[in-house]
Amino acid sequence: QVQLVESGGGLVQAGGSLRLSCAASVKISSFNVMGWYRQAPGKQRELVATFTRLGSTYYADSVRGRFTISRDSDKNTMYLQTNSLKPDDTAVYYCKAEDYYPRRLDYWGQGTQVTVSS
Numbered sequence: 001q002v003q004l005v006e007s008g009g010g011l012v013q014a015g016g017s018l019r020l021s022c023a024a025s026v027k028i029s030s031f032n033v034m035g036w037y038r039q040a041p042g043k044q045r046e047l048v049a050t051f052t053r054l055g056s057t058y059y060a061d062s063v064r065g066r067f068t069i070s071r072d073s074d075k076n077t078m079y080l081q082t083n084s085l086k087p088d089d090t091a092v093y094y095c096k097a098e099d100y101y102p103r104r105l106d107y108w109g110q111g112t113q114v115t116v117s118s
Contacts, residue, residue, distance in 0.1 A: 002026055002107045004095050009112030012085055016116070020080040022095030022109055028076050029053065033098040036069060036080045038091035038114075045094070049080065062088075085116045 003025040012018055020036070028034060035050030035058075049069040051057045057069055068081040078095060092111040099105040 004109035006109040006112040022078040031097040032100045040091040
């Protein structure tokens with residue numbers, strides 16, 4: 001059974017940094033896509049960043065240039081380095097993994113809270 005466990009969230013002042021981690025119970029190289037999403041109070045969950053099995057990355061406009069998604073296949077862990085944090089970045093951050101074969105399956109972690117104070 002696939003499990004994703006996020007960690008690294010916390011309270012930080014504006015301009016600060018946090019590194020979020022997402023540890024998987026299986027080889028992350030088996031997933032077609034992995035990514036980070038976030039959900040702020042009263043808002044819909046939104047895509048933050050993703051990378052594909054082939055190494056392509058995508059960033060939402062709101063975080064491009066400030067956040068960096070990466071992975072360590074040996075540790076089966078995905079990371080999100082968040083720099084120059086803003087109060088608008090306050091949200092619960094979730095990691096997601098997608099399998100496409102033999103059928104589409106999506107896996108989510110439980111989330112980690114990031115709070116940025118002004």
